Amino acid sequence: xxxxxxxxxxxxxxxxxxxxxxxxxxxxxxxxxxxxxxxxxxxxxxxxxxxxxxxxxxxxxxxxxxxxxxxxxxxxxxxxxxxxxxxxx
Amino acid sequence: xxxxxxxxxxxxxxxxxxxxxxxxxxxxxxxxxxxxxxxxxxxxxxxxxxxxxxxxxxxxxxxxxxxxxxxxxxxxxxxxxxxxxxxxxxxxxxxxxxxxxxxxxxxxxxxxxxxxxxxxxxxxxxxxxxxxxxxxxxxxxxxxxxxxxxxxxxxxxxxxxxxxxxxxxxxxxxxxxxxxxxxxxxxxxxxxxxxxxxxxxxxxxxxxxxxxxxxxxxxxxxxxxxxxxxxxxxxxxxxxxxxxxxxxxxxxxxxxxxxxxxxxxxxxxxxxxxxxxxxxxxxxxxxxxxxxxxxxxxxxxxxxxxxxxxxxxxxxxxxxxxxxxxxxxxxxxxxxxxxxxxxxxxxxxxxxxxxxxxxxxxxxxxxxxxxxxxxxxxxxxxxxxxxxxxxxxxxxxxxxxxxx
Numbered sequence: 047x048x049x050x051x052x053x054x055x056x057x058x059x060x061x062x063x064x065x066x067x068x069x070x071x072x073x074x075x076x077x078x079x080x081x082x083x084x085x086x087x088x089x090x091x092x093x094x095x096x097x098x099x100x101x102x103x104x105x106x107x108x109x110x111x112x113x114x115x116x117x118x119x120x121x122x123x124x125x126x127x128x129x130x131x132x133x134x135x
Numbered sequence: 136x137x138x139x140x141x142x143x144x145x146x147x148x149x150x151x152x153x154x155x156x157x158x159x160x161x162x163x164x165x166x167x168x169x170x171x172x173x174x175x176x177x178x179x180x181x182x183x184x185x186x187x188x189x190x191x192x193x194x195x196x197x198x199x200x201x202x203x204x205x206x207x208x209x210x211x212x213x214x215x216x217x218x219x220x221x222x223x224x225x226x227x228x229x230x231x232x233x234x235x236x237x238x239x240x241x242x243x244x245x246x247x248x249x250x251x252x253x254x255x256x257x258x259x260x261x262x263x264x265x266x267x268x269x270x271x272x273x274x275x276x277x278x279x280x281x282x283x284x285x286x287x288x289x290x291x292x293x294x295x296x297x298x299x300x301x302x303x304x305x306x307x308x309x310x311x312x313x314x315x316x317x318x319x320x321x322x323x324x325x326x327x328x329x330x331x332x333x334x335x336x337x338x339x340x341x342x343x344x345x346x347x348x349x350x351x352x353x354x355x356x357x358x359x360x361x362x363x364x365x366x367x368x369x370x371x372x373x374x375x376x377x378x379x380x381x382x383x384x385x386x387x388x389x390x391x392x393x394x395x396x397x398x399x400x401x402x403x404x405x406x407x408x409x410x411x412x413x414x415x416x417x418x419x420x421x422x423x424x425x426x427x428x429x430x431x432x433x434x435x436x437x438x439x440x441x442x443x444x445x446x447x448x449x450x451x452x453x454x455x456x457x458x459x460x461x462x463x464x465x466x467x468x469x470x471x472x473x474x475x476x477x478x479x480x481x482x483x484x485x486x487x488x489x490x491x492x493x494x495x496x497x498x499x500x501x502x503x504x505x506x507x508x509x510x511x512x513x514x515x516x517x518x519x520x521x522x523x524x525x526x527x528x529x530x531x532x533x534x535x536x537x538x539x
Binding site: 095 | 340341342398399400401437
């Protein structure tokens with residue numbers, strides 16, 4: 047489906063949200079960065095999840111990834127999966 | 136000035152085990168968890184799968200006077216029922232001495248059930264008007280006011296709110312009120328009825344709720360499980376209690392309070408340790424005197440590891456020899472009532488010389504390496520005990536009790 051964002055677009059969206067949240071330069075965020083490395087606090091992380099859920103109209107799984115230790119790429123993957131699940135209805 | 140000594144001469148509880156301290160303590164003693172699948176009209180719309188709720192067959196309305204009932208939010212019903220039991224047990228004609236008796240009640244959120252119901256009508260259903268008793272049901276001081284009105288208490292009466300530490304802070308204030316001479320007897324404790332659709336969704340969003348059960352100190356713990364209830368205590372100046380030949384359940388030896396002045400949610404071992412140390416100092420107890428600790432033990436990754444460090448910081452090498460259990464594994468986390476239910480557990484433990492277990496334990500966690508008494512309680516020699524409460528917002532309050 048053409049209106050489903052591709053992985054690159056998801057990464058860019060998430061990275062820009064993280065950059066805004068952590069007040070850091072977007073260019074420093076790499077797929078392999080962990081939220082903790084970037085300096086996103088646990089409270090900022092749950093707010094970030096909320097923002098991402100709202101943005102894409104998705105709901106993350108119950109025991110989602112550990113957003114303290116997982117990487118930005120893992121977050122992208124979870125969004126990709128959630129979007130795919132949503133597309134299937 | 137010589138400190139006035141304070142004793143506990145009555146207690147009452149409403150909990151997921153039903154009405155009364157006896158069923159609560161029996162459940163905890165047996166290591167029987169009251170956590171069960173969530174019963175709620177909107178259960179299908181929340182992630183939360185389990186909670187520790189009052190049994191379905193408890194009819195609180197039957198315990199209240201008919202004229203009072205329309206005024207009472209669920210949290211006030213809980214605390215009035217618990218206060219009736221506590222007052223009956225203490226044997227004092229509190230109404231006759233009402234001028235010298237007050238009530239300080241802790242609640243994290245207050246009348247949120249009434250608030251939720253009326254908000255649903257207004258925002259959801261487009262109702263034109265709110266129920267006229269919405270304000271008096273919802274206001275946070277209502278539980279304390281209803282305890283005062285029910286028993287004719289005309290001393291210092293107010294509500295204390297510090298999230299999950301509300302009850303311990305309330306008890307600490309009641310202790311201070313008697314010590315200062317502002318009252319001779321105080322009713323105190325905590326109440327919470329927080330399982331509204333709005334709050335369930337709000338807790339969902341925080342991602343700290345376990346979807347299986349509450350497993351404090353276990354390596355595979357996945358968060359807290361919400362509970363509800365109330366417990367109320369009659370605190371009495373010791374000479375006052377002795378003079379009337381009252382049965383003394385325990386001495387409320389002291390309280391310690393501190394604030395982390397750090398993060399709004401992440402706990403601090405140093406902040407928590409400070410409140411434990413201050414409770415010991417206030418109670419004039421040594422670490423070696425402590426025979427049991429009722430932990431805050433929420434079952435979140437952060438709390439249990441941080442609390443373990445706090446206990447070690449405050450009690451040093453003695454920490455290893457002290458049974459430390461989280462009864463939240465069984466009665467759930469009743470937020471502003473938690474410390475009150477746990478004080479009932481602690482006083483019962485002291486009187487029975489029996490430590491209730493930490494239930495639902497499965498896997499040892501090196502970060503929680505205290506004697507947490509997994510799954511099965513045991514007899515123990517307890518002369519004095521501590522009960523920890525550490526709240527969101529970094530607010531800590533610890534109670535110390537001693538044998539009567």
